[in-house]
Amino acid sequence: QVQLVESGGGLVQAGGSLRLSCAASGSTSSIYAITWYRQIPGKEREWLAVVGRFGNTNYLDSVKGRFTISRNNGENTAYLQMNSLKPEDTAVYYCKADAQIPPYVFWGQGTQVTVSS
Secondary structure: OEEEEEEOOEEEEOOOOEEEEEEEEEOHHHEEEEEEEEEOOOOOOEEEEEEEOOOOEEEOHHHEOOEEEEEEOOOOEEEEEEOOOOHHHOEEEEEEEEEOOOOOEEEOOOEEEEEEO
């Protein structure tokens, strides 16, 4: 099993920054990709960015240049650095791990990000 715990959310003014963390425990060596999503109440969960085992990344176009995903395999932690935040970035942010062990997909509990105008 893999357990994920997100942290770093909070309230920030528009234009500010936050860094979210996703700490993994358990069978962390089985993780090959970590993805960040966000969800606004009443809407579907939105894919934001992914980082592979060796640091390769991909981003949703609308956050490219503002958000940076990274991972520290030694610390079993992934990060999402978010800059130039906008009120529309307000959501619950989740990390997901794709792993080589069943059930192959693991989710954290989410962390709330609120951006005030």
